[in-house]
Amino acid sequence: MAAPAYEELLVAVGRHRDRAAFAELFAHFAPRLKTYLTRIGSGGEMVEEVVQEAMLMVWRRAETFDPAQASASTWIFTIARNKRIDALRRVRRPEIDPEDPALVPDAPKPADEAMAESQRDAAIKRVLKTLPEEQAALLRQAYFEDKSHSTIAAESDLPLGTVKSRIRLALAKLRQGLERELT
Amino acid sequence: MAHHPSDEYLMDYAAGSASHSVDLLVATHLALCPECRDKVAAYEHLGGALLDSASPSAIAPDALSAMMARLDEPMPSEQTPASDSPRFDARTLHMIPEPLRSHLAGNLDDLKWSSLTRGIDQIELKVGLKGEKTRFYRIRGGQSVPQHTHAGNELTLVLAGSFSDSTGRYARGDVAIADGDLDHQPVADLGEDCYCLAVTDAPLRLTGPVGRFLNLFMRY
Numbered sequence: 001m002a003a004p005a006y007e008e009l010l011v012a013v014g015r016h017r018d019r020a021a022f023a024e025l026f027a028h029f030a031p032r033l034k035t036y037l038t039r040i041g042s043g044g045e046m047v048e049e050v051v052q053e054a055m056l057m058v059w060r061r062a063e064t065f066d067p068a069q070a071s072a073s074t075w076i077f078t079i080a081r082n083k084r085i086d087a088l089r090r091v092r093r094p095e096i097d098p099e100d101p102a103l104v105p106d107a108p109k110p111a112d113e114a115m116a117e118s119q120r121d122a123a124i125k126r127v128l129k130t131l132p133e134e135q136a137a138l139l140r141q142a143y144f145e146d147k148s149h150s151t152i153a154a155e156s157d158l159p160l161g162t163v164k165s166r167i168r169l170a171l172a173k174l175r176q177g178l179e180r181e182l183t
Numbered sequence: 184m185a186h187h188p189s190d191e192y193l194m195d196y197a198a199g200s201a202s203h204s205v206d207l208l209v210a211t212h213l214a215l216c217p218e219c220r221d222k223v224a225a226y227e228h229l230g231g232a233l234l235d236s237a238s239p240s241a242i243a244p245d246a247l248s249a250m251m252a253r254l255d256e257p258m259p260s261e262q263t264p265a266s267d268s269p270r271f272d273a274r275t276l277h278m279i280p281e282p283l284r285s286h287l288a289g290n291l292d293d294l295k296w297s298s299l300t301r302g303i304d305q306i307e308l309k310v311g312l313k314g315e316k317t318r319f320y321r322i323r324g325g326q327s328v329p330q331h332t333h334a335g336n337e338l339t340l341v342l343a344g345s346f347s348d349s350t351g352r353y354a355r356g357d358v359a360i361a362d363g364d365l366d367h368q369p370v371a372d373l374g375e376d377c378y379c380l381a382v383t384d385a386p387l388r389l390t391g392p393v394g395r396f397l398n399l400f401m402r403y
């Protein structure tokens with residue numbers, strides 16, 4: 001399968017500070033980050049700035065990228081999400097600290113399960129394309145329009161329960177598709 | 184652990200659309216709950232897939248060269264989370280996980296508690312926008328919290344001790360979610376003092392045309 005090698009590019013950036021690899025990542029992700037940040041309403045020229053800040057973070061943090069944990073797109077999504085929130089709130093987004101003595105650690109995972117993460121992401125992408133447009137749109141709204149479940153409910157004049165069950169339905173569809181893809 | 188934040192909250196956290204105070208509560212629960220960390224990771228994978236499937240927007244022609252020119256900028260000194268900070272004693276360090284711990288001004292016993300009623304002390308944490316309520320409580324074992332309702336949902340995360348109400352018993356790591364209609368009267372269980380973080384999930388965020396316009400003025 002011709003999975004795009006963005007994970008390999010990221011690893012090359014992390015290990016060798018590979019500028020050509022970074023430029024390729026930028027060419028793919030910067031225009032998509034712009035779509036994401038525009039739709040989520042970051043506001044005018046701030047979009048380009050957050051895109052740059054996020055990609056700069058990608059360059060700096062690439063050595064912490066672990067392809068067993070996430071695909072390149074998931075990793076970059078979380079960086080851009082945090083950059084945007086940090087810029088809006090002017091403080092760092094609350095996150096767990098993996099070194100925290102109070103943290104309850106993960107149970108060890110079977111190695112083969114960990115291996116599958118980025119393949120799983122590729123499967124999610126394929127299944128997303130097969131979702132009915134209405135459901136795909138709802139998921140995009142949840143992720144791309146800065147709307148919590150309760151805000152979507154308030155704005156669409158729907159009871160929160162209805163929004164929850166529609167999103168659940170979309171997720172169930174996604175899960176069914178994934179089961180077909182991965183088994 | 185018996186009571187987790189519902190999937191809506193985990194998805195909002197992963198999507199980055201929860202309010203600051205809800206983010207704080209969910210992240211602190213995540214520190215105690217590998218199960219919900221897995222769920223959030225799954226929702227982040229969905230975010231990644233949506234990003235990758237988004238149609239690309241045109242970017243400025245010089246964007247790439249501007250980017251490449253910035254790669255050698257010196258790195259700003261990164262503020263590391265305060266986990267190795269010596270200012271917390273062992274009890275605070277082990278009872279209160281990050282990111283909540285950094286929001287406390289000091290050790291549990293040294294905080295400027297204000298008395299709400301007999302046996303109940305509270306601290307208002309300054310988190311998020313005006314109107315977001317983020318409170319840290321210390322409730323003496325056996326003490327009952329005055330009956331109340333709230334506008335919007337209230338989420339309560341237990342850090343120590345436990346409390347019970349008509350919906351169940353909540354101990355360390357558990358999250359109680361009370362919607363606006365629930366008229367409840369939690370009682371701290373006998374024994375250890377109960378420490379918990381409570382936030383209200385009122386729709387405060389700036390969305391819609393006016394909010395988006397205001398967002399323009401909130402940069403950096």
Ligand SMILES: [Zn+2]
Pocket residue numbers: 184186187188212216218219220
């Ligand atoms: Zn949990």
